[in-house]
Amino acid sequence: METKSPESINLFVQNGSTFLEMKPPPQINPGFAEMQEVFFCGPAVEGCRLLVDDAPLAKGVQADRSGWPWKPRFYAGEVRAELIDKDGRHLASWQLDVSPDETKLGRDRFSEMLTEILEFDPSLVVGQEPARQRLGALGSNQDPLVALARLRSHEVALRRSLKAILREPARALRSRRSLVPLHQIRRADRQTAIAALNQPLLLAAMGRLGNIEAASSVRDLRANVPDVERNFDSPANRCLLAMIHALQRRCFDVSEKIMIRIKGRKERSDTTTPLSHRWPTWDSFLQGMRQDLLTVSRRRPFSEVTRAEITAAGLNVVSAHPVYARFWRLAWEALRTGVEGIEQEELLPMNPTWELYERWCFVELCRNIQVLSPHLEWRLHGSGSLVGKASTRTRVRLQLQPNFAKTSGKEKDGFWSISGNRTPDIVLSWESPEDSGFVVLDAKYRVTCDNVLDGMSSAHIYQDSLRMGTKRPVCSVLLVPASGGAPWLEKAEFVAEHKVGIATLRPGDEPSAWLSSILTSCIPADFRRQA
Numbered sequence: 001m002e003t004k005s006p007e008s009i010n011l012f013v014q015n016g017s018t019f020l021e022m023k024p025p026p027q028i029n030p031g032f033a034e035m036q037e038v039f040f041c042g043p044a045v046e047g048c049r050l051l052v053d054d055a056p057l058a059k060g061v062q063a064d065r066s067g068w069p070w071k072p073r074f075y076a077g078e079v080r081a082e083l084i085d086k087d088g089r090h091l092a093s094w095q096l097d098v099s100p101d102e103t104k105l106g107r108d109r110f111s112e113m114l115t116e117i118l119e120f121d122p123s124l125v126v127g128q129e130p131a132r133q134r135l136g137a138l139g140s141n142q143d144p145l146v147a148l149a150r151l152r153s154h155e156v157a158l159r160r161s162l163k164a165i166l167r168e169p170a171r172a173l174r175s176r177r178s179l180v181p182l183h184q185i186r187r188a189d190r191q192t193a194i195a196a197l198n199q200p201l202l203l204a205a206m207g208r209l210g211n212i213e214a215a216s217s218v219r220d221l222r223a224n225v226p227d228v229e230r231n232f233d234s235p236a237n238r239c240l241l242a243m244i245h246a247l248q249r250r251c252f253d254v255s256e257k258i259m260i261r262i263k264g265r266k267e268r269s270d271t272t273t274p275l276s277h278r279w280p281t282w283d284s285f286l287q288g289m290r291q292d293l294l295t296v297s298r299r300r301p302f303s304e305v306t307r308a309e310i311t312a313a314g315l316n317v318v319s320a321h322p323v324y325a326r327f328w329r330l331a332w333e334a335l336r337t338g339v340e341g342i343e344q345e346e347l348l349p350m351n352p353t354w355e356l357y358e359r360w361c362f363v364e365l366c367r368n369i370q371v372l373s374p375h376l377e378w379r380l381h382g383s384g385s386l387v388g389k390a391s392t393r394t395r396v397r398l399q400l401q402p403n404f405a406k407t408s409g410k411e412k413d414g415f416w417s418i419s420g421n422r423t424p425d426i427v428l429s430w431e432s433p434e435d436s437g438f439v440v441l442d443a444k445y446r447v448t449c450d451n452v453l454d455g456m457s458s459a460h461i462y463q464d465s466l467r468m469g470t471k472r473p474v475c476s477v478l479l480v481p482a483s484g485g486a487p488w489l490e491k492a493e494f495v496a497e498h499k500v501g502i503a504t505l506r507p508g509d510e511p512s513a514w515l516s517s518i519l520t521s522c523i524p525a526d527f528r529r530q531a
Helices: 106-120 144-167 190-197 200-207 212-216 235-264 279-299 311-319 322-337 355-374 448-464 492-498 513-521
Strands: 014-016 018-020 028-034 038-041 049-052 060-062 064-071 077-084 090-099 131-133 173-179 222-231 346-349 377-379 383-389 392-398 415-417 426-433 436-443 466-468 477-482 500-504
Touching: 106 355, 144 235, 144 279, 144 322, 190 222, 235 279, 235 311, 235 322, 311 513, 346 436, 355 383, 355 392, 355 426, 355 436, 355 513, 436 448, 436 466, 448 466, 448 477, 492 500, 492 513
Parallel strands: 028 090, 436 477, 477 500
Antiparallel strands: 014 018, 014 038, 038 064, 049 077, 060 064, 077 090, 131 346, 173 222, 377 383, 383 392, 392 426, 415 466, 426 436
16 A cells, blocks of 8 residues: 555544544644543554654554554653654654643643742653653753753755755865976976976976977976865864764664663653653664764765864864765754753653642752742752751752661661651751751642542651651651542641641642641741841
8 A cells, every 4th residue: 555645634523422523733722621532533544653752652442443542641842743654654743732731730730830949950850751841951961851852853854955965065175286288388387497496308398388389299298287176084073073072872772772771771650751662763863863973974075074073174164064064063953962052943851740740849958948048058969958057067969869768776867767768759857056956748649538548647657767866857748739539637736646647739829827837837936037
């Protein structure tokens, strides 16, 4: 069967009892939400497959229609769907807009949450989920999935730019000496004259050039004259070859690191999207790009380049050549590390929504505690530790996912656990001459009663097992994006009596009064904000 052209291929998604046609890029198709299943039905192309973020969907039947059921996991953002034929050739693609759960945050609050995390530290956002957001730098910690996303986003433009270079490669002029017939001499120099002194026949012939018949008898004589030749072994082509090699190394490095991550990580399939399902498509892309770059490097002009190097002379020529400058810019954008200063068109993979909520809770608590205690000297250590100091003996620390290692013994310094290694989401601790202690805050992206009560098990475990020195937690509190799941657990009196409870923390709303009082209680009175 012949492969249909992209213009003739349509994809439909079920909405109730009707099927809506998907719109091709650059349009984005809304109407999808995390953890809500939809059903796609497509063209009658034999053996075609539908991939969502490079992971193939299993075939299914619904309402007597054959298609692909799909259920987004815990993520929100733009997702790419692609239809390929049985031979793996691209047929068509679509952009899907997945919204966050309305009962938890909703689109506006999710966008506000994402913006606040990005302003604090963009590295807290980047992850492995299919959804993409228009982000900005990961700093020095280059994530292979970020590198993969950049390579894929610039692949088409890089191919076109390289084709333009192969069509019209730049040449350099290189001086040389040539032996040319006397009638072809255009320029002579001192070296030409010195060489002629050693050739009496040449001198005699040059004296008789006015006589055409005499000149015709000396046409076989040659003179050593200055000349130039056009050559591909130029500084500009050496720069571009070095960049091609860098792109090849990046493809190899990304492939190796993703394979190591897949083999070394136990993927939580219930809450995250497995990488292994998407790896075959990624591996095919990386291997194909490496092979294409290798093929280009073996064609003119690069096959005639003696060495790959980046020099000032080469960069000057590249910057002045529009075609070369475009490839250079695209290659640097594909190779750059980090997520700051990124262009708006670039999409990078994010963490799942529940993990983004955990990160935002840390960012929000950092903001609140600094407002409550402006007289402390606050400093951020890395991405996950905020420390406020008043002296060498007075310190307040807010940490993201600190480790409480299992340790035997009655008295220990620092954080430890009496039963197994524990990693709560957020820990607020303080030390001063008068007092010391810590509070455990565990973010849960849950709102229904059953799910909230199930999440309370972690609060009980932390309250019973965690220690700082010889002290237990002052309390262990769950942070949730919406109230009402278990209202009796949200009351200050309940937390004061049982040392566990629930607090609502969501973008756009101030934390509850009793949660603020917990934050305030850890700050020495002399350094609190004056009412």
